[in-house]
Amino acid sequence: MAIGMARKADTTASEPLAIIGFAFKFPSGVEDSEALWKVMVNGEDCLADIPDNRFNLEAFRDIGSGSDDTASSKPQGYFINNNLTAFDAPFFSITAEEAGAMDPQQRLLLETTYHAIENAGMKVNEISGTRTSVHVGCLSQDYGLINSKDPEAAPKYAVTGTELSMVPNRLSWFFNLKGPSLAVDTACSSSLVALDLACQLLRSGETDIGIVAGTNLMHMPDFYLYLDNMGFLSPSNRCRSFDSRADGYARAEGSAVLLIKRVSDAIRDNNVIRAVIRASGSNSDGYTPGITQPNGDSQLALIKDTYERAGISMGPTRYCEAHGTGTALGDPIESHAIGEAFRTARSSDDMLYL
Numbered sequence: 001m002a003i004g005m006a007r008k009a010d011t012t013a014s015e016p017l018a019i020i021g022f023a024f025k026f027p028s029g030v031e032d033s034e035a036l037w038k039v040m041v042n043g044e045d046c047l048a049d050i051p052d053n054r055f056n057l058e059a060f061r062d063i064g065s066g067s068d069d070t071a072s073s074k075p076q077g078y079f080i081n082n083n084l085t086a087f088d089a090p091f092f093s094i095t096a097e098e099a100g101a102m103d104p105q106q107r108l109l110l111e112t113t114y115h116a117i118e119n120a121g122m123k124v125n126e127i128s129g130t131r132t133s134v135h136v137g138c139l140s141q142d143y144g145l146i147n148s149k150d151p152e153a154a155p156k157y158a159v160t161g162t163e164l165s166m167v168p169n170r171l172s173w174f175f176n177l178k179g180p181s182l183a184v185d186t187a188c189s190s191s192l193v194a195l196d197l198a199c200q201l202l203r204s205g206e207t208d209i210g211i212v213a214g215t216n217l218m219h220m221p222d223f224y225l226y227l228d229n230m231g232f233l234s235p236s237n238r239c240r241s242f243d244s245r246a247d248g249y250a251r252a253e254g255s256a257v258l259l260i261k262r263v264s265d266a267i268r269d270n271n272v273i274r275a276v277i278r279a280s281g282s283n284s285d286g287y288t289p290g291i292t293q294p295n296g297d298s299q300l301a302l303i304k305d306t307y308e309r310a311g312i313s314m315g316p317t318r319y320c321e322a323h324g325t326g327t328a329l330g331d332p333i334e335s336h337a338i339g340e341a342f343r344t345a346r347s348s349d350d351m352l353y354l
Contacts, residue, residue, distance in 0.1 A: 048078065105138065106170045109171060109213055137186075198212045199280045234248035
């Protein structure tokens with residue numbers, strides 16, 4: 001954020017924010033709240049083999065070789081069912097030539113954002129020209145890497161089609177949004193940090209609406225191999241967080257979009273308020289014995305600071321959604337930080353669910 005940014009009254013700075021709309025496309029055809037709830041309640045497993053039209057990771061397998069350029073497990077993951085080549089380019093004022101060079105993440109987010117605006121009960125022309133920010137958490141650069149394999153064969157619109165900065169800017173361009181527009185890459189926390197940044201702009205009074213998204217699509221084997229080399233991927237392709245069987249995580253893809261406003265504005269505009277964000281915060285681990293090792297003290301400090309910023313007690317909280325890396329190193333550090341934060345606010349008879 002820029003130093004010296006103008007702020008509204010202090011009441012705006014501390015005002016809670018409302019989620020007024022959302023849309024998503026998740027693996028195995030989970031594309032609405034009913035389908036997502038069904039999967040969660042029934043504990044359904046959406047794990048699947050890598051689709052044949054993506055890439056052949058089997059060509060890199062060499063189980064037990066110990067080589068740093070081979071995957072060590074049967075390649076699987078969590079993939080959306082949509083045909084990634086299907087896109088209504090004319091609807092989004094894009095030529096066929098340009099659409100062919102676009103990262104499917106751009107195409108998918110255009111569609112998902114349109115549905116999120118609909119879900120908020122708004123028309124596209126209502127949001128056009130407004131002080132709406134766009135923050136997209138994304139780290140997947142598979143499509144750009146594919147194009148870079150043979151730069152001489154790259155399409156004309158490769159730059160605007162594959163740069164990460166173009167993922168949020170494509171939304172700002174089509175929907176004519178005047179607020180800040182940026183991609184956020186902080187690895188696993190990208191979409192949550194994107195949300196925190198959008199919240200800061202709303203509370204500062206610089207924007208009136210925030211579009212926050214997270215996206216990831218998998219098109220090539222490279223990142224599978226990189227993660228496997230460092231032992232991040234689970235041989236069973238399952239993330240067993242806070243479990244004695246935890247041995248890594250499994251890769252997944254999807255796209256999700258939220259629309260957020262100040263609560264007072266949402267009430268004034270008769271928006272449906274799906275949830276309320278009382279406060280948000282971000283920090284970093286700082287120095288640890290290894291750059292991928294989390295810092296429990298930093299996690300604990302952030303939890304406490306965020307509750308203090310919201311001005312609410314930790315007592316009523318009975319559910320906490322964790323990072324849950326599914327590793328013997330990360331899980332104990334995170335669970336201890338959460339336990340330490342809420343220890344005095346719960347008991348064995350009134351538990352905190354992770």
